[in-house]
Amino acid sequence: MVDHVRAESAGTRVAWRVIVYGLLILVAMYYLVPLFVMLTTSVKTLDEIRTGNLISLPTQVTFDAWAKAWGSACTGADCGGLKGNFWNSMRFVLPAVAISTLIGAFNGYVLTQWRFRGSDMLFTILLVGCFIPFQVVLLPMAQTLGWLGLANTTAGLVFVHVVYGLAFTTLFFRNFYVSVPEEMVKAARIDGAGFFTIFWRIILPLSPPIIVVCVIWQFTQIWNDFLFGVVFSSGERQPITVALNNLVNTSTGVKEYNVDMAAAIIAALPTLFVYVVAGKYFVRGLTAGSVKG
Amino acid sequence: MNAPVAGSSRPHRSALDALEAALPKIVLGPTLICSLLFVYGFIAWTGVLSFTRSRLLPNYEFVGFTQYLKLFENERWWVALENLGVFAGLFVFVCMAVGLLLAILLDQKIRAEGFLRSIYLYPMALSFIVTGTAWKWILNPGLGVERLVRQMGFPGFTFDWLVNPKMSIYTVVIAGVWQSSGFVMALFLAGLRGIDDSIIKAAQVDGATMPRIYWSIIIPSLRPVFFSAVMILAHIAIKSFDLVMALTGGGPGFSSDLPATFMYAFGFTRNQIGLGAASAMMMLATVVAVIMPMMYSEVRRSRRG
Secondary structure: OHHHHHHHHHHHHHHHHHHHHHHHHHHHHHHHHHHHHHHHHHOOOHHHHHHOOOOOOOOOOOOHHHHHHHHOOOEOOEOOOOHHHHHHHHHHHHHHHHHHHHHHHHHHHHHHHOOOOOHHHHHHHHHHHHOOOOHHHHHHHHHHHHHOOOOOOHHHHHHHHHHHHHHHHHHHHHHHHOOOOHHHHHHHHHOOOOHHHHHHHHHHHHOHHHHHHHHHHHHHHHHHOOHHHHHHOOHHHOOHHHHHHHHHHOOOOOOOHHHHHHHHHHHHHHHHHHHHHHHHHHHHHHHHOOOOO | OOHHHHHHHOHHHHHHHHHHHHHHHHHHHHHHHHHHHHHHHHHHHHHHHOOEOOOOOOOOOEOOOHHHHHHHHOHHHHHHHHHHHHHHHHHHHHHHHHHHHHHHHHOOOOOOHHHHHHHHHHHHHOOHHHHHHHHHHHOOOOOOHHHHHHHOOOOOOOOOHHHOOOOHHHHHHHHHHHHHHHHHHHHHHHHHHOOOHHHHHHHHHOOOOHHHHHHHHHHHHOHHHHHHHHHHHHHHHHHOOHHHHHHOOOOOOOOOOOHHHHHHHHHHHOOOHHHHHHHHHHHHHHHHHHHHHHHHHHHHHHHHO
């Protein structure tokens, strides 16, 4: 009797496992299908796209669409492909990530180890920057960039991304450094170590995990940004997300879906690469900095 | 603390010591100034613009609430608000449901859990523009899903949501859920892993079934995760801009406009700066209404911690 019950429950357990795995794999397919469709479409010829369907495999693989997306597709008036915009993006993303991370690290250090009267309140004031919809600063910023002579420049985009990234980088470092025991820093201060010495000798060696999280987060956010790019740059200076959108929504001529897909993958490659290489840190950043949309 | 002592014994170093003592404030200064100027100052500036007659260029002729009145007489704004309601409601609900289900399934001691998790999460690494482009192709009326289903033996099948003004906003929901539900899964999974096993074991000893344990013990204890996930998703929904631009461009017509695309259209392409500013202020008000409770609990938590 007891054995019978046990056998039955083992049976239902197996059935349950099958359902669980089945569901998980089904959902995984749902997430993977768009990537699969993008990849296969990008290596098909236009004829094959018109005669085949979404999930049919290409009969002959061609990288013409990739070459065109990179070097000669039209993004609005300009027909030089995405390569210029790809390097544009790199040119403002890398400095913006480096500067905002560096300042964020110092801010976090001050807000946890060198607290002064009112520093907690200052942190709360800064934090608001994480929550605002950026639409509410666009019009004044457009005018200010014009006054500063930074309109439609790489420096202008660096500036905007640093300014509106600081709240997040500060939040990351502040929440990380808050767990560094104060005694360590106090002891160093009694020994006569100054602000920068302590940062360099004690804080920085503890920081690699949070630096990686912060850099990945900032890189993903700034590379993927569209709003600032579309508002504060035009023509050849546009970042890759804006160029991709122009390319896809250009209504002249024959719609080349294979070029669209190749372009989309090119635009996604840097962040996908980071995700594949350092996914663990990416997820940590997501859960820590998840307030940003 | 020891700065005055050092200063009195070695007077020539007092200036340096004063500098050293002020360093933390000097370091924090630029960020604070940026925040006051470019966040608070610019919000105020946008607020001022929303009370002016500004069109192509900012102009400081005040017209009271005229722009807000115009905004709420504008049919397109109402469409955008209605779409925001539909989009935010469905986006939040479906993301929560899918995220929770995936997290519970993944928590059943699954082989290759890490691998599956990274599949569910990779869309978060993509730009909304990339996501929009991909789904625009998949949902393409004619060559996309419609063709596929027809070839599978349903010749009468139509799927034209992308070009159907009544349905276009739902394509934004589909793509948005695809991008963001894995993230909700990660939040819930972290929450599940934080639950004390001994409570569950005690319930099992008492003879409770697993569904019942989930329903009356585990899910209720995830309350804080529910709370923050809803806030984050609502926040994403209110700010949604890129996805609509890439997927439908707000169209057909303006049937899939959201407040963010409305603001961009009027503030930057249709030369109605005053109206654009008013719509931006309304967006801010919406975010404040949604985010305030979260900010409040966050501040309370960090004070306790």
